[in-house]
Amino acid sequence: MQRPILWIHGEALGPANPALQAYPGRPAVFVFDAALLAGCSPTTGDPAGAAPQAVSLKRIGFLYECLLDLPVSLRHGDVAAEVLAFARAHGADGIVTSAGTDPRVEAICQALEQELPVEVLAPEPFVELDGPVDLGRFSRYWRRAEAAVWRRFTSGPA
Amino acid sequence: MAPDSLAGVALAWADQPGDLPRQFESRQALEAELRRLFPAAEGPLSPIRGGRRQAEALLDRIQPARYAKGRNFLDGPVTRLSPYIRHGVLSLADVRDAVFAKLQAPGGGGRQVGEKLINELGWRDFWQRLWQQLGDGIWRDQEELKTGHHPGAYAAELPADVAEGRTGLACMDGFIAELHATGWLHNHARMWLAAYLVHWRRIRWQAGAQWFLRHLLDGDPASNNLSWQWVASSFSHKPYFFNRGNLERYSGGTFCRNCPLSEQGCPFDASYEQLEAELFAPMPSIRAGNDRSRERRDPRRSGSSPGPSAALSRPARRP
Numbered sequence: 001m002q003r004p005i006l007w008i009h010g011e012a013l014g015p016a017n018p019a020l021q022a023y024p025g026r027p028a029v030f031v032f033d034a035a036l037l038a039g040c041s042p043t044t045g046d047p048a049g050a051a052p053q054a055v056s057l058k059r060i061g062f063l064y065e066c067l068l069d070l071p072v073s074l075r076h077g078d079v080a081a082e083v084l085a086f087a088r089a090h091g092a093d094g095i096v097t098s099a100g101t102d103p104r105v106e107a108i109c110q111a112l113e114q115e116l117p118v119e120v121l122a123p124e125p126f127v128e129l130d131g132p133v134d135l136g137r138f139s140r141y142w143r144r145a146e147a148a149v150w151r152r153f154t155s156g157p158a
Numbered sequence: 159m160a161p162d163s164l165a166g167v168a169l170a171w172a173d174q175p176g177d178l179p180r181q182f183e184s185r186q187a188l189e190a191e192l193r194r195l196f197p198a199a200e201g202p203l204s205p206i207r208g209g210r211r212q213a214e215a216l217l218d219r220i221q222p223a224r225y226a227k228g229r230n231f232l233d234g235p236v237t238r239l240s241p242y243i244r245h246g247v248l249s250l251a252d253v254r255d256a257v258f259a260k261l262q263a264p265g266g267g268g269r270q271v272g273e274k275l276i277n278e279l280g281w282r283d284f285w286q287r288l289w290q291q292l293g294d295g296i297w298r299d300q301e302e303l304k305t306g307h308h309p310g311a312y313a314a315e316l317p318a319d320v321a322e323g324r325t326g327l328a329c330m331d332g333f334i335a336e337l338h339a340t341g342w343l344h345n346h347a348r349m350w351l352a353a354y355l356v357h358w359r360r361i362r363w364q365a366g367a368q369w370f371l372r373h374l375l376d377g378d379p380a381s382n383n384l385s386w387q388w389v390a391s392s393f394s395h396k397p398y399f400f401n402r403g404n405l406e407r408y409s410g411g412t413f414c415r416n417c418p419l420s421e422q423g424c425p426f427d428a429s430y431e432q433l434e435a436e437l438f439a440p441m442p443s444i445r446a447g448n449d450r451s452r453e454r455r456d457p458r459r460s461g462s463s464p465g466p467s468a469a470l471s472r473p474a475r476r477p
Contacts, residue, residue, distance in 0.1 A: 012246035014210060027171045032178075038198060042294040043379060044371050046364040050314070054198035055372050058341040061192055062375045065208030066247050068166035074178035076195060089174050098246075101286045101380065103293045126250035126283040135291060141284045142277070149276060153258050153269060 001094035001119065005029065006072075007083045007112070009105055012098040013066040018121035019096045020070070026096075029086040030067055032060065032076040036104070043102055080111035087116055098123055164188055204341045206241065206375060213242035217256050223267055226274035232344045232409045237275075241342065241375035243282065250279050282381060289380035296379045297364060299392035305357070306439025312362040316369050320355060327425070328417035329405055330354055341375040346408050352389040353399045357437045358425055363390040401433055402426040 006019045006028035013030075015021075020028065037060065039045035039052035067074060075082040087095055094117040097109065112118050127149045134140040164187075166180030178195065182188040189203045206212075216239050228234035242248045254276065261272040289296055303309060319325050323334035333347045343351070348370070355366045363386040370386075371377040387393035402424055406414050414420050428436070 010245055014213075014242075014245075014247040014249065014252075016249045016252060017246065025170055027169075032196075037196065039368070039372065042297060044368075044377075046297050046368045047294055048297065049364065049368060053368065053372055054196075054200070056201045056338075056341070057189070057192055057196065057199040058201060058204040058373065059375055059377070060196055060199055061189065061203040062206065062208040062241060062341070063245065064188065064192065065164070066210070066242075066245055067208075068164055068180060069210045069247075071167050071169055073169060073171075073174070074180065075176065076178060086174070090171065101289050102378070123246070123249055124251040126254060126279060133287065135284065135288050138281060138284050141287070142280055145280055145283070146277070149254065149280065150269060152254075153261070 001096065001117065003090070003092050004094040004096045004119070005083075005087045005090050005092040007031075007095050007097040007108075008067075008070065008072050009079075009097065009100055009108075010063060011100045011102065011105070012123060013063070013070060016123060017070075018098050018123050022121055023096055025071075027086070027090045027092075028070070028072040029083055030070075030072045030074055031079040031082040032063075032074070033079050033104075034077050041104060043104055079108050083108075083112060084115050092116065094119060096121065201338065204339075204375060206238075206340055206342055208241070208245075208247070208375075210247055213239065213247045216242070217248065217253065220257060220260060220275070222257055222260060222272040222275045226271065229274070229278075230346055230408050232346060232412075234344075236344060238342065240381075244376040244378055244381075250283055254279055285380035285384050288384060289378070296383050297367075299390075300384075300387055301392050303397075304391040304395065304441060305397050305437070306441040307360070309362075312356070312360050314362055314365060316355075316361065316365045317359060320359065320361075321369070327354075327413075327419060329409065329413035332413055337370070337373050341373050343374070348385070349389060349398060350400055350405055352386055353397075356386070356390045357397060357399050363387060363392070397438065399430075399433060399437060400426065401428055401430055 004023060004026060006023055006026050008017060008019065008028050008030045012019075033041070035041050036043050037055045039054050044055050045052045064074075073086065075086065083095065095112050096119045097105075099120050099122045100106070109118050109120060127145045129144055129148060133144060162184040164182040164185065169180075179191060182191065185203065192199070192203075216237060220237050221235050224235040225237065229236050239248060239253060243250060243253065257272050257275055257279075260266050261268055292300075299309065320330075320334065323331045323338065325331055325334075330351060333343060333351045336347070337343050337351075352363070352366055355361045356363050367379070367383045367386040370382050371379070374382065384393055389398040391397040402414070405426060414424075417424070426433075
């Protein structure tokens with residue numbers, strides 16, 4: 001991609017965001033997700049629940065203050081539609097973002113890909129574990145992860 | 159601009175019509191603008207401010223040794239980093255490296271001092287991995303309940319007295335007021351409130367989880383929902399509950415001193431055996447290894463209890 005725009009989402013509002021690191025200075029956008037803030041997505045509301053409830057202003061304000069620290073335009077509405085409109089306005093040839101845990105991030109990437117190529121960059125993990133990890137209980141995960149985390153402590157820089 | 163002004167970093171590209179503002183004369187002006195933009199969002203701003211500077215200040219203040227000893231107390235030295243971690247202002251890798259640097263500094267104490275804190279970061283990573291695996295299934299019971307009650311015995315909606323913070327219990331009403339006002343609660347308070355709602359009031363954990371997600375600055379369905387499931391027993395071997403002695407100790411007695419039910423009528427004022435009999439239907443699997451399981455639920459005796467920095471990160475723990 002020669003002229004990408006960056007889509008910043010709510011799991012990566014810091015300088016470690018790999019999209020910001022890989023493409024410094026490129027136009028970037030964050031979209032306040034109308035459905036999510038209305039409690040109508042599984043990120044904020046029980047999908048089997050009868051009554052969606054809007055997220056409180058506290059959470060929006062916290063996000064807003066984090067976002068003022070980043071070079072990012074702010075929009076409100078349908079995320080994919082707003083990101084694509086931002087891409088068109090900047091004549092972008094692609095969209096770069098960071099991988100998210102929330103399945104909503106992947107769903108939005110799929111919607112974006114209908115129009116433009118999307119590059120998803122992985123943030124630095126807490127611990128790298130090869131192969132499948134047994135997540136049945138924390139103890140099973142930690143049995144493998146603990147040693148791997150602390151390996152950095154003894155071998156890494158002070 | 160005024161000292162209280164909020165100015166976003168400058169953008170290297172032109173504004174488009176419909177862009178939201180990035181300059182405010184004051185935090186009050188930000189709040190007014192957000193009310194206009196998001197009319198469905200209730201309440202005031204949190205006194206907890208977003209931003210990298212706040213996150214770094216908290217990171218500087220981490221004390222791994224004190225954390226390991228005192229984190230279960232409501233006034234203990236917990237990091238309060240969870241909102242910043244949840245939204246990636248700091249990554250778990252950032253926090254890990256900052257903790258390592260403190261441990262390796264002269265007088266830092268080395269690995270042993272930091273094990274508890276790194277373990278708590280591991281809990282967040284664990285919940286995130288599970289969210290990745292479960293997707294939106296994170297809203298469903300992961301296992302059968304071990305309370306002896308049918309899932310249909312739990313009410314679907316949050317009762318009004320809970321939603322409004324007027325249960326009459328000084329502790330619970332205090333936690334609810336803090337949740338609503340700040341969007342943050344100490345993990346131990348989250349556990350007590352969750353256990354009260356699910357076991358004493360017999361409400362579906364999903365109703366409580368959704369309520370928390372509306373308010374918690376660090377709310378995500380990973381740490382939040384799975385910890386509610388841990389309390390409810392759909393993601394653990396047994397339900398989590400507590401008694402007055404436990405709450406009184408870790409809250410420094412502040413709530414009980416001012417509670418109208420302190421002398422009579424406190425629903426938590428009983429032994430673990432009495433509460434277990436009262437709250438749960440007989441279930442052989444709960445009672446297996448009775449003594450040991452009771453001990454593990456009582457942090458005073460096991461020496462291992464709840465209280466990480468993350469969203470209800472994970473209640474008590476077991477060996």
